[in-house]
Amino acid sequence: MHSIGYRANALLTFGVTILALICAIVSYSDNFNSPSPTSQVQVLNINWFQKKPDGDDEVSLTLNISANLQSLFTWNTKQVFAFVAAEYETPKNALNQVSLWDSIIPSKEKAKFWIHISNKYRFVDQGSNLRGKDFNLTLHWHVMPKIGKMSADKIVMSGYRLPADYR
Numbered sequence: 433m434h435s436i437g438y439r440a441n442a443l444l445t446f447g448v449t450i451l452a453l454i455c456a457i458v459s460y461s462d463n464f465n466s467p468s469p470t471s472q473v474q475v476l477n478i479n480w481f482q483k484k485p486d487g488d489d490e491v492s493l494t495l496n497i498s499a500n501l502q503s504l505f506t507w508n509t510k511q512v513f514a515f516v517a518a519e520y521e522t523p524k525n526a527l528n529q530v531s532l533w534d535s536i537i538p539s540k541e542k543a544k545f546w547i548h549i550s551n552k553y554r555f556v557d558q559g560s561n562l563r564g565k566d567f568n569l570t571l572h573w574h575v576m577p578k579i580g581k582m583s584a585d586k587i588v589m590s591g592y593r594l595p596a597d598y599r
């Protein structure tokens with residue numbers, strides 16, 4: 433003889449269990465979403481390249497940055513922070529990293545783009561190491577989720593070289 437109260441309680445317990453199970457499956461499945469972003473960055477122009485009065489090299493570039501970061505957007509993605517950095521080695525430092533451009537991408541629709549821009553932040557060396565320097569352009573991203581931990585990754589594009597002379 434089951435009372436109505438007992439049945440309602442059993443039903444509620446069942447509902448909560450199902451809900452918990454769905455949440456677990458959904459967050460589990462997010463871990464198994466393996467994104468496959470793509471990017472290409474072209475150096476379209478060296479606008480100028482000089483040694484500043486204080487002796488440090490500075491270069492101004494025009495870039496064409498194209499990327500498709502749409503696969504980073506899942507049900508759990510709030511936004512993505514992306515930046516392009518020039519990375520190179522000098523006798524002093526194994527890794528010099530200079531951010532040239534960044535953007536907050538708010539939605540999947542905005543995650544596929546190309547832009548034609550001059551570096552947004554100054555590309556200055558801590559010294560005079562840039563002539564003829566090989567460098568990488570790396571697209572870094574941080575995924576800010578609605579629930580859970582932030583994650584980050586990057587695409588390294590290599591094979592870039594600065595001119596041998598100031599101009």
Ligand SMILES: *[C@@H]1O[C@H](CO)[C@@H](O)[C@H](O)[C@H]1NC(C)=O
Binds near residue numbers: 496
């Ligand atoms: C920039 O790159 C994109 C994709 O690679 C290309 O479609 C576009 O024509 C390029 N723009 C310029 C100005 O080179």
Ligand SMILES: *[C@@H]1O[C@H](CO)[C@@H](O)[C@H](O)[C@H]1NC(C)=O
Binds near residue numbers: 521528567588589
């Ligand atoms: C540039 O990229 C190449 C190939 O991925 C890598 O071997 C090298 O260490 C990178 N250089 C820097 C300074 O990160």
